[in-house]
Amino acid sequence: MKAVRFHTYGEIDVLRVEEVERPVPGPGQVLVEVRAAGIQPGEVMIRRGARHGRWPATFPSGQGSDLAGVVVETGPEVRGFAVGDEVLGFTHGRASHAEYVVAEDVNLVVRPDGLPWEVAGSLYVAGTTAYATVFAVDPRPDETVVVSGAAGGVGSLAVQLARRRGAIVIGLASEPNHAWLAAHGVVPVGYGEGVADRIRKAAGDRPVDAFIDTFGDGYVDLAVDLGVPPERINTIRDWQAAARVGARTYGEGSAASAVVVGELARLAARGGLEVPIARVYPLAQVRDAFTELEQGHAHGKIVLRP
Numbered sequence: 001m002k003a004v005r006f007h008t009y010g011e012i013d014v015l016r017v018e019e020v021e022r023p024v025p026g027p028g029q030v031l032v033e034v035r036a037a038g039i040q041p042g043e044v045m046i047r048r049g050a051r052h053g054r055w056p057a058t059f060p061s062g063q064g065s066d067l068a069g070v071v072v073e074t075g076p077e078v079r080g081f082a083v084g085d086e087v088l089g090f091t092h093g094r095a096s097h098a099e100y101v102v103a104e105d106v107n108l109v110v111r112p113d114g115l116p117w118e119v120a121g122s123l124y125v126a127g128t129t130a131y132a133t134v135f136a137v138d139p140r141p142d143e144t145v146v147v148s149g150a151a152g153g154v155g156s157l158a159v160q161l162a163r164r165r166g167a168i169v170i171g172l173a174s175e176p177n178h179a180w181l182a183a184h185g186v187v188p189v190g191y192g193e194g195v196a197d198r199i200r201k202a203a204g205d206r207p208v209d210a211f212i213d214t215f216g217d218g219y220v221d222l223a224v225d226l227g228v229p230p231e232r233i234n235t236i237r238d239w240q241a242a243a244r245v246g247a248r249t250y251g252e253g254s255a256a257s258a259v260v261v262g263e264l265a266r267l268a269a270r271g272g273l274e275v276p277i278a279r280v281y282p283l284a285q286v287r288d289a290f291t292e293l294e295q296g297h298a299h300g301k302i303v304l305r306p
């Protein structure tokens with residue numbers, strides 16, 4: 001089968017699509033023929049070696065956590081899945097950017113009717129992370145919540161989940177994304193010079209009650225300056241600033257379960273959550289997919305399809 005591999009840490013050119021042996025599912029595992037698999041900024045950091053201390057790679061390394069596809073083989077003691085089932089979920093094995101992937105049965109859910117493959121295959125990391133960020137700041141009806149990176153993979157879901165709680169949501173994004181945010185009930189505000197004043201103006205005479213940072217680079221301090229209590233600031237990027245001011249750092253790891261993926265998948269399938277898909281690339285164009293991701297302005301998810 002074909003799978004993405006890299007043999008050293010490095011830039012995009014270390015990524016290759018290679019012929020490798022098809023994995024065999026062990027106890028409690030199934031083999032999934034991949035139909036779609038999202039890509040993540042975190043995979044860029046791992047591939048560059050920037051996370052070596054915490055999440056080292058062993059070479060040759062595969063990559064990919066998000067997955068959706070069809071079960072083609074089941075290992076012993078598998079519960080709840082059979083050959084032919086359409087599923088989505090995740091693997092912690094850095095392995096879904098491939099034609100086939102082995103996944104634990106407990107990390108999968110059945111694909112709800114009507115959920116497009118590219119959405120199903122890009123829901124895990126962004127979805128569970130967005131879910132965790134909103135859980136962390138616990139927005140209540142009519143409270144004001146600011147989200148940085150509001151139109152990105154995580155942010156585009158976080159703004160909608162915060163809106164579903166009844167909060168007033170201010171989304172920081174570049175101008176081309178403002179119409180999408182407004183159409184989803186979010187007050188769009190441009191980032192850069194003067195952003196604090198623009199947020200205060202957008203909030204009107206209300207305080208900013210909570211802040212979800214998906215970008216880093218000073219937004220935790222901005223939230224403090226806006227008067228947000230530290231326990232209602234959550235960042236998925238700037239752990240140092242969070243430690244310094246006492247903000248939260250709930251992310252993927254706080255909500256990494258098939259339970260959350262299943263809830264979000266059902267919500268998306270019935271139209272309660274839009275998962276914007278920036279672009280779909282064939283697996284063979286994995287370098288092009290990461291080139292677009294690394295430009296840092298994708299609206300929603302970039303997805304690979306074998």
Ligand SMILES: NC(=O)c1ccc[n+]([C@@H]2O[C@H](COP(=O)([O-])OP(=O)(O)OC[C@H]3O[C@@H](n4cnc5c(N)ncnc54)[C@H](OP(=O)(O)O)[C@@H]3O)[C@@H](O)[C@H]2O)c1
Pocket residue numbers: 040041042125126129148149150151152153154155172173174175177191192214215236237250251252253293296297298299300301
């Ligand atoms: N801790 C965790 O569990 C966890 C989990 C997932 C992701 N992450 C991290 O969270 C970050 C976001 O991930 P993602 O998948 O959402 O990334 P993404 O889809 O690439 O989105 C990046 C967003 O950043 C925005 N942006 C670019 N420059 C900006 C600036 N100066 N100020 C504010 N926003 C700016 C872009 O907005 P415009 O297009 O509008 O310019 C874009 O929407 C990444 O660093 C990722 O590694 C952490």
